[in-house]
Amino acid sequence: MTAALSQIHNVEAEQALLGAIFMDNASFGIAHSIVRPEHFYEPIHSRIFEMCGEMILEGRAATPVTLKTKLPADLDIAGMTPSQYMARLMAEATPAITLPDYARTVRDAWAARCVEEASRNVASEVAAPGANVKSAIASHLADLDRIRAEIDDRRVARQPLATCLSEVLLRVDAIREGRMEPGATTGLSDLDRMMGGLQPGRLVIVAGRPGMGKTIVGANIARATAAAGNGCLLFSLEMPSEEIGARILSDQAFRHGSPITSKAIFEGHLDARQMQDVEKSASDLAGLNLLIDTSAGLSVGEILARTRSAADEMKARGARLRVVVIDYLKFVRASDRYRGQRVYEVGEITAGLKALAKDLGVCVVLLAQLNRAVEQRADKRPELSDLRESGDIEADADVVLLLFREAYYLKDKADPDSMARLLACENALEIIIAKCRMGAVGVVETFCHPGASAVRDRGTGGYGR
Numbered sequence: 001m002t003a004a005l006s007q008i009h010n011v012e013a014e015q016a017l018l019g020a021i022f023m024d025n026a027s028f029g030i031a032h033s034i035v036r037p038e039h040f041y042e043p044i045h046s047r048i049f050e051m052c053g054e055m056i057l058e059g060r061a062a063t064p065v066t067l068k069t070k071l072p073a074d075l076d077i078a079g080m081t082p083s084q085y086m087a088r089l090m091a092e093a094t095p096a097i098t099l100p101d102y103a104r105t106v107r108d109a110w111a112a113r114c115v116e117e118a119s120r121n122v123a124s125e126v127a128a129p130g131a132n133v134k135s136a137i138a139s140h141l142a143d144l145d146r147i148r149a150e151i152d153d154r155r156v157a158r159q160p161l162a163t164c165l166s167e168v169l170l171r172v173d174a175i176r177e178g179r180m181e182p183g184a185t186t187g188l189s190d191l192d193r194m195m196g197g198l199q200p201g202r203l204v205i206v207a208g209r210p211g212m213g214k215t216i217v218g219a220n221i222a223r224a225t226a227a228a229g230n231g232c233l234l235f236s237l238e239m240p241s242e243e244i245g246a247r248i249l250s251d252q253a254f255r256h257g258s259p260i261t262s263k264a265i266f267e268g269h270l271d272a273r274q275m276q277d278v279e280k281s282a283s284d285l286a287g288l289n290l291l292i293d294t295s296a297g298l299s300v301g302e303i304l305a306r307t308r309s310a311a312d313e314m315k316a317r318g319a320r321l322r323v324v325v326i327d328y329l330k331f332v333r334a335s336d337r338y339r340g341q342r343v344y345e346v347g348e349i350t351a352g353l354k355a356l357a358k359d360l361g362v363c364v365v366l367l368a369q370l371n372r373a374v375e376q377r378a379d380k381r382p383e384l385s386d387l388r389e390s391g392d393i394e395a396d397a398d399v400v401l402l403l404f405r406e407a408y409y410l411k412d413k414a415d416p417d418s419m420a421r422l423l424a425c426e427n428a429l430e431i432i433i434a435k436c437r438m439g440a441v442g443v444v445e446t447f448c449h450p451g452a453s454a455v456r457d458r459g460t461g462g463y464g465r
């Protein structure tokens with residue numbers, strides 16, 4: 001991105017930043033974590049910053065004296081030789097304590113120039129005859145998002161072990177004193193205990209065969225975590241809002257012995273008592289910080305932009321976005337980079353969502369479909385290797401949950417043994433924790449009523465009721 005015509009710049013901040021680096025070469029690392037050579041408006045400043053980096057990396061001092069031989073002696077910089085110009089920068093330098101501010105000023109001016117250029121480009125693109133306005137907007141949003149990502153301060157990745165450990169202890173204190181939650185709840189206490197809840201920065205995959213209950217589990221997590229006070233954003237990329245809304249309502253209204261199906265709600269087949277229950281559930285849900293986005297075919301960049309805006313919207317209301325549920329992987333649009341090469345496309349999507357989780361400090365719950373391999377085995381319980389399309393899903397995920405309902409394979413069988421078995425297990429849903437970076441692998445047995453879209457701890461339901 002270049003911005004040759006732009007007048008947005010702050011040459012004084014560029015000079016002050018370089019002067020501060022000359023004064024104290026040790027501060028270069030801080031400057032470098034914020035600003036890059038191409039962020040400078042003046043080409044000579046960009047070159048001086050680059051040379052400082054090269055010298056310091058070689059373990060040599062970067063000063064006007066050591067750098068002057070690297071620039072043509074007859075170069076004219078505002079009427080001065082390179083040597084005179086750099087000496088002036090150093091003489092007028094201010095304390096290193098203000099260096100991060102100068103660095104951010106330089107970088108933000110660069111970002112403003114980029115925004116200006118991108119906006120100019122999109123304006124002329126949409127004005128052209130036959131323009132594809134929708135695609136121009138999408139690519140403009142992606143451009144803006146890339147610029148925004150650049151101006152997020154890159155975290156210092158290298159630190160002494162002692163600093164790292166003191167951060168761990170601060171976290172322990174905060175959790176013990178109730179100032180920090182260890183992870184947002186999934187609504188299922190056994191699952192929370194085993195995987196430590198929905199931790200910020202994590203990518204959690206919920207995978208299963210078609211119709212196994214991925215949407216049921218995803219919508220349950222969204223409702224339950226929001227009910228516990230966590231901000232949640234649910235991307236329903238496949239299902240329209242009336243349908244996902246009906247599922248969340250039937251889940252909220254669920255009572256053992258008198259479930260109301262999401263189908264009955266969707267089709268309006270409710271008696272007076274059910275209508276009362278549904279209205280009460282709707283009013284209970286109304287105050288939750290749960291946003292539902294039903295746009296189709298979103299890219300990772302668009303999901304990122306919408307998640308940021310949802311986080312800002314919640315922040316303005318005094319809430320914090322903690323969980324993002326995406327239903328489901330197949331409907332996330334990949335870039336054109338690997339067009340048609342699904343393995344790479346999936347890798348790009350899962351890596352992008354993992355980065356989103358880390359950057360925004362949220363837990364991303366991504367629903368995904370399992371391939372048919374599981375159907376060929378005698379034991380139909382899924383395994384990690386059944387994850388469709390790519391090993392990258394497994395590699396990028398912090399947690400992989402695989403869904404298994406035995407009833408799924410029994411419902412079409414007519415022999416007495418299968419029918420008896422179906423009766424015994426019709427509400428059993430196994431959540432197999434197949435991978436868990438910071439917790440235990442194993443199986444969590446839950447109660448599931450697919451018609452009412454409800455999942456509960458097994459202890460609060462019991463099978464077959």
Ligand SMILES: Nc1ncnc2c1ncn2[C@@H]1O[C@H](COP(=O)(O)OP(=O)(O)OP(=O)(O)O)[C@@H](O)[C@H]1O
Binds near residue numbers: 215
């Ligand atoms: N009224 C109902 N009574 C009984 N079962 C129902 C009812 N409504 C839905 N179901 C069952 O619930 C399951 C739907 O679950 P869900 O939509 O969560 O599956 P999924 O894994 O997300 O599927 P897909 O991959 O096809 O989107 C299906 O097996 C369906 O048969």
